[in-house]
Amino acid sequence: MQALNDFLSTISGFVWGPFLLIPLLLGTGLYMTIRLSGLQVRMLGRGLRHGLLDRDDDGGEGDISNYQALTTALAATVGVGNIVGVATAISLGGPGALFWVWVTGVIGMVSKYSEAFLGVRFRTTDSAGEQSGGPQYYLQRGIKGPVGKVLAFLFALFAIIASFGIGNLTQANAVSAGMHDTFGVDPWVSGVVMFIAVGAVLLGGIQSIGRITAAFVPMMIIIYVVGGLIVLGLMVDQIPAAFQLIFTDAFTGTAATGGFAGSTLMLAVQYGVARGIFSNESGMGSAAIAAAAAKTSHPVRQGLVSMTQTFIDTIIVVTITGLVIVTSGVWDAGSDTAGTMTAAAFSTVLPGQYGGTIVSISIVFFAFSTILAWSYYGERCVESLFGRRGSLPYRMIFTIMVFVGATTELEVAWTFADLANGLMALPNLIGILILSGLIARETKAYLSFDPKLTASAEEVRRFLEKQGTDWR
16 A cells, blocks of 8 residues: 555656646636636625525526535535645645645636536536536537547546545545544444435435535534634734744745654645645536536526635635644644644644534534535536446445445545546646636626626526527
């Protein structure tokens, strides 16, 4: 296993290195930011209102509400990456890595908009009458010829692999470890419970997943955020120094101290970007699969709603985790402690076992919801390659792997997850660049017509007729 881990680490280091994914990811985000005139800043407030307050896009076609699509995407992204992933980035790249997580988040918002827009724009109806979309469809339907087909195939293949890494093994293992460390629950008990729970939810498909995530995703985020704000409130005098350390080390690297081995600027960027993507999945294309199922009257509307998911995940939840770790002073304990670093940070301020309990419960909720959402992502990619007949076998294997992840020590799973994430992002980012003209043109046209996102479904229909665009 160690030899396999070393091999995967070598490949992952190249994929996430300075000559491939990092420049492609940041470059695509910057390019789309320019083409869309800073859309993630201009339209953030309206996107939040449309997703969280309006919730339903009256008259829109789809399987779930835009709010359920948002919470499903949040379920996939607000997971172990927000707690353990951020700690890993800081423990390996230093406090400066948090700055690059933020950069990835801000730039990633426009990437998330672009892929969600395309997911709805090129979605199709499957044999069961459900909406299917995502990079595995829009790469092929939007980019004509063999290039689009190859990119779509590669995305679907890598996404299926990733669903067992980022969306299953690492999440299930985090749940069982947290339950064992905090409450003394044997891992096989956690594995059996998750096996039954995941299997039961998957039987209901996207409607069942949407109802579950809409019910408890807001609750789990609020519990964790409130706990983190209490910790930061009790250490408020340390926050200015923490920000100074984060911004300084982001451009200079971090000297060795305590158990921290030291890091260079490149390590801060590499781990910040990699863990930022692990957390918010912007540029990976996964959230476009959930967006495609949403009831919406126009792709721009759902794109803006999906964009807010990256803001909530990274700018709010990840920031709280990172600041708690840096202000508490536990960040330099060494990479071996990354798995328990966030719990230790909470426990430095909160009395008794409250800190560890809050983190452990949050990991359980975050990870379980991520498993549910990624099961849907993987299943849709299986369908794009093998049709509906592949759904049941995939669900069965996916559910079994939940038990495996909960009961097996899988050091290699984290390396595997990072690599699969990167391989997923490559064809998707290339596709966004190729389709950037269409995204910019149709986005500008729609926002000129409906800048406040208040047009009725009938008004949108007449607009589409006038434009000569029948995206359905």
